[in-house]
Amino acid sequence: MIHSDVLIIGSGVAALQLAKKLSCDINVIILTKSCVAEGNSNLAQGGIAAALALEDHPDKHYLDTLEAGRYTNDRKLVKEMTTMAPSLIHEMAHEGCMFDRSQDGGLLLGLEGAHSHNRIVHSGGDATGKNVMNYLIEETKDSRIIEEMSVFELLVIDGKCIGAKAKNNHGETQVFLANHVVLATGGLGQLYSLTSNGETVAGDGIALAYRAGAEVADLEFIQFHPTLLFIKGTCHGLVSEAVRGEGAVLTLMDGTRIMETVHPMKDLAPRHVVSQTIFDYLQAGKQVYLDIRKIQDFTKKFPTITKMCEENQVDLLKGLIPVVPGCHFLMGGVKTDHYARTSVQNLYAIGEVAYTGIHGANRLASNSLLEGLFFGKRLADLINHTAKKDLSVYPLIETSSNKTRKLSLPEKSVIQANMMKYAGIVRNKKDLEEHLTWLESFQIQELASYSLDGESKEEIQVIFMLITAWLVTKSALLREESRGGHFREDFPFEEFGWLEKKVILKHGQEQGDSYEQIKAAFAT
Template sequence: MRKADVIIVGSGVSALQLAKHLSEDTNVIVFTKSKATHGNSSYAQGGISAAIKEDDDPFAHYLDTVEAGRYTNQSQYTLEMTREAPAIINELIAEGCEFDRNPDGHLQLGREGGHHDYRIVHSGGDQTGKRLMKHLIQQLPDTIELYEDHFVYDLVIHENRCYGVKCLTKNGTRTFTAAHVILSTGGCGQLYSLTSNAETITGDGIALAYQAGAEITDMEFIQFHPTLLYKDGRTHGLVTEAVRGEGAVLLNENGDAIMDGVHPLRDLAPRNVVAQTIYQQLQQGHHVYLDIRSISDFSKRFPTVAKLCEAHNIDIQKGQIPVSPGCHFSMGGIATDRFGRTAVNGLYALGEAACTGVHGANRLASNSLLEGLVFGKRLAAFINSTEGLPELPDLPERKPSLHHSIVDLPPVKELQQRMMDLVGMVRTEQQLLQQKEWLDSFRIDEWFTFDLSLLTTKQVTTLFMLQTAWLITCSALERKESRGAHFRSDFPEELKVWQQKQSVHKRNVEKRNIHEPIYL
């Protein structure tokens, strides 16, 4: 067995931020099942939200975050995150990370859905994630070992403590041990047929943590991004919310502005509101377009979106991009404290795989990269302060070989379509029970009692997807209300209660001095 001080599973922004801030004498191994930049972090277009403008305030950022999150956020962690955001941006700038600036030299700040002010810091127009990843990789010490094409299929667990990981590689299986194991594997967007997520985002870390005995929470809250490029019945990539922040408007084929009268922020309403409105239009047989004619130099401001449109023969000169909602982000995941610790000793979680509670029931735009940066740095400080690392005990024998009576796993495309149809943007008890019965038929728990090293990477991935899909479905059944990204059409009255509460909250915010203290 190969030993290390810290093992990080995943290579996105939160993982690299953690690795960058660990002590130089810490032996660190980073695993990724594909290549280092083949995750969602590189796809992030919008930017990083931070109340860095003189007349903005972290508490105003906090208010927008909990309003979008439907007041289910972990208040203390959320406020800490928004307060730490400006310092995070300034630290990146001091290290040489370049963000877009106005001709006068000040940061060029964008605005996105749910924000009442301009506070989105971006780079390369809509290439923030790609450029941030490049910066963090350049900042990593040479002592950090990166293992690509290493798929973690099991955790080494003994008496509620994690001691390491087991990997499937091109050359067989390997076991690595460490005092600290961090799951930073991203969310589970590939469980759905329409998604903005990278192909590698299949819920691996959530399934691993659940089988290890960690607490999984809020899995019903799956955010659907309102605007994915939509053509020939398929989604083809993300059209960043920053496009609407620059003035683009959602129209149907009749030229009707579909967000008029739906929400005070219209096209910049929280994502769940916009996505559900587009979904209703599509269900009624309409087509929905993002009208970009008001944005000058669109290709210069949004080069990634422009290239995406060009690749799929969408002429942006005509000024309309066909869009549809698609699975984008999981607010739920592995429950952690403010340092990323889980209920299993020695096991931590970061980024979208984790549920810190800062996103509530619906993530505010451009808070995802921020969360990874804030909590990645915070976990590094915690690990740097720890002493007295435990020794690896004698481990129990391997799990038995697979039993011949185990049923075959379903095709991934069938799972994705069923999740989209039955556990998608609009849910009912009947649909959820139907999906749960189907998932139960594969005897998921029984699979995990056997030695998974005998399976292929594709089979283990499918198994992780089934496990995570089961967690989402069961959580959606348990929450008998509509809240944030979780919409139950058999409990529509809760949506009316939310709209009433939102209106009262908005009036209170307008009357309140945002610099006054908050008591949590």
């Protein structure tokens, strides 16, 4: 057994910001499923939103965040995050994080969808995530990072989380014990056949928390990014919203601009509006393109996208990039309070895996890296002021390599295709119920309690995908309205009665207690 003060599961921006901000006398272990430089944070092409311009203000950033989130956001947290954003950027720049600058030396501020002002800070054009991760990796080089370690169980004794079990590349189980256990595992993009997410991002943290008895909330709110590069039926990566911010427009092959009459902000409308519009054209058999011909020096401004297009034989001289919407970001997640504490004592969640309420029903562009930085610091402040407790006496943690029984599991690709078809961009009761019945044929509640010690990493991944897919589908069925990233064609409008409700699921309490009024979040 390996002991630490803080065990962080995941290695993205939120995880590394937490490790960076923890006191140097706190022993930290970071477990990552692949290697520290992989994952969604590293892939992030967009920037970090912060009201830095003279004509801008954090209150404007706050209002834009609420509008994108369809006013279901936790307003207190949004206010605190948008207020802190400029100081977070200035601190990182002072410490050596290289942000793009204008000719006069000031920070270069870009525009993205649903923002009312230029306030997006980039690094290396469309390589912000990669550069910020490199900065944080350097800043946390003294932390112990263990790569290729797949966590498959959170250890909960008498209502307290005391650690986790994980399997290494050889399938051997190791036990990690800690005073504080932090989920920072990212989202669930790989539940879907079309996604911008990294290969390892498949909803593990949601399944881990649910199996441990923690509450999960609003998993129906999933953002589908409007513009993934789409070649011969396959997604090949993200085409950043910043491209539209620079003047690209969505068109059909004949030049028809599809967003002209859909929304006042046209091509910079909120992501759910753009995604649903593109989806409608695709359903009608019409391919949608991103027309980049008005952008000067495209290859210099977007080197990552340029390389991706060239690798997939897209002729940028023609100026048309074929795009499709795909699963991009989870607004729901493991339910936390204002300090990242879950409903299980000593278990925390930060980053995309967490439901903090900041994003509401739909995340505003470039608020994801910001939320990770904000909550990484916030949780570090909490832990730094929490007296260490002596956990030198632990109960015996047993492990076994024996299979309990042979499981009948579907292929990952089948789960992904079904999620895209039945619980994707456009949903309805019939499809959701049909999908729920299929998922429940795999005995989800049994899997949620089933010992995974004897299962392989591959089998555990499928089990986690089934559990998380069931939770998403159940949540989407319960919310009988359309709002933000959740669109029900049988309930196509926002319903006022749902504004202050959230869908909460907890293992063993799925029926009857699914709705809870949001309280402090809507205080004036």
